[in-house]
Amino acid sequence: MKGTQVLVTWLERGDCTRRSANTFYSMIQSVNSHVRRLMNEKATHDQELEQMKLAFRQRLEGILRQCKSGRAGSPAPPVSE
Numbered sequence: 744m745k746g747t748q749v750l751v752t753w754l755e756r757g758d759c760t761r762r763s764a765n766t767f768y769s770m771i772q773s774v775n776s777h778v779r780r781l782m783n784e785k786a787t788h789d790q791e792l793e794q795m796k797l798a799f800r801q802r803l804e805g806i807l808r809q810c811k812s813g814r815a816g817s818p819a820p821p822v823s824e
Contacts, residue, residue, distance in 0.1 A: 746771060 750767060753759040 746767070750759070753763060753767075
């Protein structure tokens with residue numbers, strides 16, 4: 744929205760030269776690339792989060808199974824030296 748206001752202001756003032764238009768276009772391309780990179784990073788992080796949630800859930804289920812089977816309460820075997 745801000746970019747549109749800048750462009751309109753330039754047009755109203757007559758400041759829209761070839762150089763300023765190229766600069767403006769370059770800024771838009773830069774912002775677009777940055778937004779795309781951020782969206783890709785977010786998608787990667789979301790995917791990693793889902794994998795971590797699944798791993799946590801599986802480990803917790805394993806612990807709960809051990810507790811239900813009664814193995815978790817038994818003493819640990821002696822350590823041989």
